[in-house]
Amino acid sequence: MALLSVQNETKRFGGLLANDAISFDVKEGELLAVIGPNGAGKTTLFNVISGFFPPTTGSIHFDGRDITGASPHRVASSGLIRTYQLVQLFKQLTVLENVEIGSHRVTEGGVFSALLRPPSMRRQEEEVRATARELLRFVGLEKQADMPADSLPYGRQRLLEVARALAAKPRLLLLDEPAAGLNMQETAALAEVIRRIHAGGTTVILIEHDMSLVMQIAQRIVVLDFGRKIAEGTPDEIKAHPDVIAAYLGGTETLDA
Ligand SMILES: Nc1ncnc2c1ncn2[C@@H]1O[C@H](COP(=O)(O)OP(=O)(O)OP(=O)(O)O)[C@@H](O)[C@H]1O
Ligand SMILES: [Mg+2]
Incomplete structure (x- = not known):
């Protein structure tokens, strides 16, 4: 099939x-x-x-x-996860945070609770962060993890988009x-x-x-x-x-x- x-x-x-x-x-x-x-x-x-x-x-x-x-x-x-023809990142968030956001189809709280960070979600949040770091390594952006997303050169922003899509498994x-x-x-x-x-x-x-x-x-x-x-x-x-x-x-x- x-x-x-x-x-x-x-x-x-x-x-x-x-x-x-x-x-x-x-x-x-x-x-x-x-x-x-x-x-x-x-x-x-x-x-x-x-x-x-x-x-x-x-x-x-x-x-x-x-x-x-x-x-x-x-x-x-x-x-079924997609990326966009034009880069669509959260420019003010860090590279790592952009990837973390991608994972919130697979965690319970969704994007908003992920941003509000209630204590009940802390352990899940740590897992999300570890996965995000792994994905940054996978696309070769681990050194830029803590930089604002819009400070990356364009080519790297595209790789970041791919990492974010992968975070959604x-x-x-x-x-x-x-x-x-x-x-x-x-x-x-x-x-x-x-x-x-x-x-x-x-x-x-x-x-x-x-x-x-x-x-x-x-x-x-x-x-x-x-x-x-x-x-x-x-x-x-x-x-x-x-x-x-x-x-x-x-x-x-x-x-x-
Ligand atoms: N939301 C929309 N409303 C009206 N017309 C649209 C819309 N989206 C696409 N079109 C039109 O549909 C046609 C196909 O557009 P589409 O963006 O799918 O092409 P594409 O193959 O992706 O092109 P490109 O290689 O330039 O990205 C075009 O004529 C476009 O103007
Ligand atoms: Mg197109």
């Missing part, structure tokens, strides 16, 4: 079909990339899967359960252009982090424009263009797919990896 199943998912904004009858499955343990030119509907697809808005028609099943139209909170509670992690704005060295570090997340057993869906990153780490690729799925296959199949080449040649982007 698929871990995630998207069936005939359509999202209409007024007259615009942002997602047009998209169907695909993701198996547990897979690393799937979703690619496509700007405006193809990739982020919309993530927004629908993660419950930010319901699809106009179609369905989303996660772990065998119908989550179509479920709230973002309920979707996250079931283990995802079964399925959705990454929306995590390498956007990163230099080559930062992209290589991020690729290594994603590889290790996947090797640890987490299923990953990656939206990404950096084709060399996609071709290196994705096992399978879904290609969107003007809201429709135009191709699905292995990196080699996608590179040679005539519709994919046409979609990219028609725009300013290329598949050069």
